[in-house]
Amino acid sequence: MTIAISARRQVSFTVNGRPCSVEVPARRTLAETLREDLGLTGTKVGCNRAECGSCTVVLDGRAVFSCSVLAVEAAGRRVETVEGLAGATGLHPLQEAFIEHDAVQCGICIPGMLMSLKALLDASPSPSEDDIRQAVGGNLCRCGTYPNTVKAALAAASALRARAGAGR
Amino acid sequence: MSTPPPGRLLVHGDAPPPLGRDLAVIGRSINRRDALEKVTGQAVYSSDMTLPGMLHAKILRCPHAHARIRRIDTSRAAALPGVHAVLSLENTRGWHTYWYMIAQPAFPEEIAYAGQEVALVAAETVDIALHALGLIEVEYEVLPAAVTPREAMKPDAPRVPVLDVERPREGNVQQPIYLRARGDVDRGLAEADVVSESHFTLPTQYHVDIQTRCCIADWDGLRLTVYEASQGVWNVKRELAKSLGLEEDRVRVVVQNMGGGFGSKAGAQRVVHYAARLAMLAGRPVRLELTRPEEFLSHPRRYAGEVTMRLGARRDGTLTAIDAEIVLDIGSGSLYAGKYTMTLHQISELYRCPSVRVRIVAVYTNTSPTGPQRGVLDPIATFSTEAAIDDLAARLGMDPLALRMKNYAEDFQGLDDTTPALPYTSKHLDACLATVADAIGWADRDRLAADARGSVRRGVGIAAYCIERGGYAPFSAKADVVARPDGSVEVQAGVVEIGAGQITILPMIAAEELGLPAERIRIHHGDTDGTHYAPSSHASRITSEVGPAVLQAAAMVRGRLFELVAPQHEVSPLDLVAADERIHVRGVPARGLSFTAACALMSEPEIRATGSRAPNPDDVIFRLFGAHGAEVLVDVETGELRVVRIVCSHDIGRPINPKLVESQQYGGAVMGLGYGLYEEAELDGKTGVLLTPDVHQYRVPTALETPDIEARNVESEDAFYPYSAKPVGEAPLVGVMPAVRNALRHALGFGIDALPLTPARILEAIAARRSADAG
DSSP states (O other): OOOOOOOEEEEEEEETTEEEEEEEETTOBHHHIIIIISOOTTSOOSSSSSSSOTTEEEETTEEEEGGGSBGGGGTTSEEEOGGGTSBTTBOOHHHHHHHHTTOOSSOTTHHHHHHHHHHHHHHOSSOOHHHHHHHTTTOOOTTOOHHHHHHHHHHHHHHHHHHHHHHO | OOOOOOOOOOBSSSOOOOOSSOOSSTTOOOOOTTHHHHHTTOOOOGGGOOOTTOEEEEEEEOSSSSEEEEEEEOHHHHHSTTEEEEEEHHHHTTOEEEETTEEEESSOSEEOSTTOEEEEEEESSHHHHHHHHTTOEEEEEEOOOOOSHHHHTSTTSOOOOOSSSOOOEETTEESSOEEEEESOHHHHHHTOSEEEEEEEEEOOOOOOOSSOOEEEEEEOSSOEEEEOOOSOHHHHHHHHHHHHTOOGGGEEEEOSOOSOOTTTTSSOOHHHHHHHHHHHHHTSOEEEEOOHHHHHHHSOBOOEEEEEEEEEEOTTSOEEEEEEEEEEEOTTOBGGGGOTHHHHIIIIISBOOSOEEEEEEEEOOSSOOBOOOTTTTHHHHHHHHHHHHHHHHHHHTOOHHHHHHHTBOSSOOOSSTTSOOOOBSOOOHHHHHHHHHHHHTGGGHHHHHHOOBTTEEEEEEEEEEEEOOSOOTTOOOEEEEEEOTTSOEEEEOOOOOOSSOHHHHHHHHHHHHHTOOGGGEEEEOSBSTTOOOOOOSOTTOHHHHHHHHHHHHHHHHHHHHHHHHHHHHTSOGGGEEEETTEEEETTEEEEEEEHHHHHHTOSSSOEEEEEEBOOOOTTSBOOEEEEEEEEEEEETTTOOEEEEEEEEEEEEEOOSSHHHHHHHHHHHHHHHHIIIIIOOOOBOTTTOOBSOOSTTTSOOOOTTTOOEEEEOOEEOOOTTSGGGBOOOTTHHHHTHHHHHHHHHHHHHSSOOOBSSOOHHHHHHHHHHHHHHHHO
């Protein structure tokens, strides 16, 4: 009796701005690669079938369910995860706003929520409340923090705009 | 209204002396302390951990709802390279797992529900474990299944093999049938001018914790360490020790973060027992994680209920009788089936009524086990009472709020004729109802309803709740507070942070007592090593049970520091006060020293005090009260129901951290909306197989459906709680469903009596109503 081992591939991409290269089975998901090969366990896996959103990362600027993207599909692309959200100068305004507006309870959905919103705010600096709800519409939070998620995202957008204005 | 005895902090020994100053920390909306590690992805959950040499376990589940295992052969699986341990009936006969200390056979010969565990394999990788499961040969004798309570109650129904070690029953009906009454209900109904009868169907609900169950068990030959996603480390420790025949000291349970429990992770889940046993067999750490579909198949879900309510009233609305019959689907096992009294408080205490009868028939079925979920049985009782009151109001042509106030119970209403009439610790439900009515626009409700736009109707509804919380036996919570010569302070409490803010609130209490900012207090938590017993974080109980212990311990540490400081200033320790990170003579802030300098006076390595929660006194009744209001829009052509607004008013005493309280209220409302509007599981009626084991078909609410939710709580003193902080947690869910249903009733002019209120169900009810009107 033998166990079929799928073909392995060498894959290179950047994670949070750093180049990395891993050898992975062709069928390995990006979520598995991030968590198990790269030790980036901030990305969570709640369903492993693109239903709960807890594995959301940003791939070339777009929020994706990393449980439903193969690692080989990330080749040559930019991956952003929750671990890269805070910069050298401190927390990202989304993180600050999530803390301040108590948009965190058990916390398991939070990395996914944050990455969905990161993609939104990068593309659209002045989102409406409805834009925000749409952006996290695929991120389930069973603690029901949604009212605070919306407040936090609006506050973060405002802080980012203020920061951009000050930088000009 | 009878006055309660003077409130007192519920601790063993002397009550702590007063602070001698205003509160400085309690009542402030400080940020939760675990938020930073959670927003940076640094918070480690059990599923994020890897131990050296760790094996991976998978579960073989029975596909049949009712079957007998004729033969099981795991030899080929055990022989597969990479497999290190196999568990099944073959090598575990007589082994019991424990859930809330109730024994359940680990691997029964007769299977009770589709998805029940039959065997496990621990292997080098998940792939090998899955492959090995395919090599296990099981020969089943498939038996007829009783999938619904109605079927299971029939005399010739198949007998459900109950997972909990056998409780008395006749057929599949648990015995004795529960019956509590006060007064003469038959007479009360006969004397009524109007009798309103309602039938409600309340479905099961799944917890859908976003972190699936995951534990890692590590056995070093002497001691078992379990990294878990549980709500209570001490509960798990005791249950595992009992199951495995180990002294309690040889089991350590650690939960630093956990991704949602809502009642389903309150004790040692079956997966923990399996992982532990596999680790002991294999001599290597074992990780066992459930998939999302497995979560649906096997975890103890909420009870489903069918309820008949008959309310009798005089023409003027005075209640004469409340008669409730509840048929509960308790699945193939239910530790809480004996906790029927939870349904009583709502039904028998909320209104002044001379006669009340509650009859509960609990029925075993060939479906997954049931267990506590946020509010446990309260949602069934609350929905039934509060929806029935609106049905009665409609029959009487009365305003539903006026009917509630007409029958408002100032005093405790005994559960039966022998219950003494004791006072509540506090009750301000009338203020909650008035607050909700004001916020939801009750006075304008008929004008709002008349404002129909096309096919869209608008409605406003209200519901009250009365639930039993505030501490539970055995009342043995303890906590330590430790101060060290360097000025550092640590709370040591065996509680788990489940997302409700436990590890933010307890340090706030210690900080207040010591005159420090909360961030100066560290907390050691979620670990049975280095803590005393504390209850699991369920039943809304941590602040009211562990809070007093922390308060007492911190006050004792303060007293010891005062004894060190007092001689230096030639005053009595009673003249000192701890405030603003200093200890000084009361009224003379300059005569004192910093807290750190005071700690440096200690000659011992630490000052440690243990606080200990005393039992609730038996001369006063502990209940929580509050009300929910809802405004809805319903499209009578499409059946779409949109909840526009939810208002919650909780009789809260005083919040320790208002921001965290509101978060609980948002969360409870969202889960209640899921139960009321969206969440619907489908079971194949013939095979008992769950057809919706995923969050694509079993829809929980998202940000898209979440309405405006507003918390307007009613504050008061209640000295039976630390700083008057009454529990929150579960209460924010229970009134949501009836408030929405009553708002929909207001919009449509008739009630819909089955949840969830999906478009299909609403359209069906409208069509049935139209044809009845036409007929």
